[in-house]
Amino acid sequence: METRTLGVVMNGVTGRMGTRQHLVRSVLAIREQGGVTLADGSRVNLQPLLVGRNADKLSDLAARYGLEDWTTDLEGALADDDYPIYFDAQLTNVREPALRSAMEAGRHIYTEKPTAESFEGALDLARLARSTGVKNGVVHDKLFLPGFRKLKRLIDGGFFGEILSVRGEFGYWVFEGDWQAAQRPSWNYRAEDGGGIVSDMFCHWSYLLEDLFGTIDSVNAKAVTHIDKRWDEQGNEYAATADDAAYAIFEIGRTVVQFNSSWAVRVNRDELVELQVDGTRGSAVAGLHRCKVQPRALTPKPVWNPDLVEATPFREQWHEMPDNEVFDNGFKYQWEQFIRHVVDDEPNPYDLLSGARGVRLAELGLKSSAEGRRIELPELTL
Template identity: 75%
Template sequence: MTVRTLGVVMNGVTGRMGYRQHLVRSVLAIREQGGVELPDGTLVQLEPLLVGRNEYKIAEIARQHGLTRWTTDLDAALSDDAYPLYFDAQLTAVREKSILKAIDAGRHIYTEKPVAESVEGALDLAWRATTAGVKNGVVHDKLYLPGLLKLKRLVDSGFFGRILSVRGEFGYWVFEGDWQQAQRPSWNYRAEDGGGITVDMFCHWNYVLENLFGTVRAVTARTATHIPTRWDEAGNPYDATADDAAYAIFELEDGVVAQLNSSWCVRVHRDELVEFQVDGTHGSAVAGLHKCVVQPRETTPRPVWNPDLRETQSFRGQWQEVPDNAEFDNGFKAQWEQFVRHVVADTPHPYDFLAGVRGIRLAEAGLESSRTGRRLELEAL
């Protein structure tokens, strides 16, 4: 069996997402399994070169995992032809500049979202990458979750009939940081550092809606900063300048209406931290990160509204769980493998910079809708 090596510069792995999901659970997991298998049977083994601004942190991560290549000099890393792939998991505020350097160096690029801070910046990156002939991809991890893979299976099978609506709930209570440590970094709550739940989650919602139910044609949103003061990692209070909740109605093609609530100020009364309910003429489904349950029209009960009597039906018990019927890998790792095949064997990978542009555009439209109180229509892109 032929084995080849693909060097990848990994920038931003000292952060929570870059370290846990991309380095440990994706790249290192791929190394442990022997590489990514191509359609012709060739294995591609990944060779990471870690980049970070904090020399101590990046050196310690390398030591913990037996990696020998690390640096604080991004320019030097991008000049090494042994590493033709660049990955970015930095703060949004510094990502665009680094990706531009990678494009100028002729590197293929895989990046966390948002790919840039604005639609204009993201479009510029897409144009530059195309002009330079470098392959590019943006993380679309939610599409690889077991629950959403099952939901996609239902959509493709025609289970729903005509889809009418989608309702989504995402979020959990993020502690303010005074009496219990916050579960998210403080920059998430500072707009000047690229924070805000709209910028974070609308990029996700765009590709989930687009790939499962249809293109978003219009948005009406209301954002809020429910908790104005939080405490940072050093225990110091700071003003929260970014939104911590967003409530939106998305109008999709073919008349589908999606309502999605995103909040870091909500206590969970759900089976999972994110859930989507899809209702159609022939059936309904509720999908989370892992689980998906259905109720076809043939087994739909006939509730009757009567506030004078206590409800005796167990509505949750009337749904049927969708079986796995497959083994589901870590979603981040699965997309890493897909992008590696795209780079080396030119297999399809539709989640490029333009897909990232559409996510940023939806986030910007949501923020503008909230500011102006208007419904905003989106042109085809």
């Protein structure tokens, strides 16, 4: 079978996530395996064109991975018909105009999230995609992680019966930067630069909860800035103006979801993000890689007695789910899906409208926090 080449403009991949997950572990890994296999058995391989604002960083990155094609001229890259796909991993505040330019140039787009700084901006992008007819996709990487794929397997198999509640915990301690360097960039903690855990993580929780449990009906959130002083990459003190933690309740039909997100919490769990799902017939705890279950028939019968030291090994009463398949890198998995969507017209629900729902959830989460009330989410259509 033949192998075709498909050019991809990759903008903003000099950053840590763009380099590691999208360039190296996705696009270059696809090249190394010989391309994406299509429905007819043929393959399509990817030819990246690196784009950015810093020529030195682009040159160094290209040299490191043996690539020849890079440029600081985004307009010229979008005008090149050899590159029909545009990928964006830039900062959020410059993403929207770049996506708009790419679609107006007739390019299919695949993008990181949030897709825009505002819900209206994100919705306008979805409308533009429809009017131009370009294929479009938004990175929904957490759906393809082993732990959540196992959880999806349980849901689809009816393991839980009626799902009653979900409790999500995400986060870890991000050092302030004074005596140990921070693990995240300083702009994450400045609202004026687009930072904040709500705008960052609620876009993820939107598609994750939607895919696993259904449409989110309402949000009631409290966003806070626990640590109001941090130090940047140059060691300069700055005011942390963005929220670094959020405590939310989402309603999905009769299911109540409590979700804590924090960059000011010390980890006492098996993974950095975990969901506990409780149903009438069983429960599960899923993280990025693992998933443990406790079915109804094997549920123990705890008895409350505060006068005695608890000796029950509760964690040992759960059972590890087997992999039952080989799990590929989640980012790479979705890249392959998007390529098949472009070339084979394979269905793709993870589009700009889905991205707009994520931006809306973040926006309404912040509004809920500011106004101290529960906010319903109406059905979203173009």
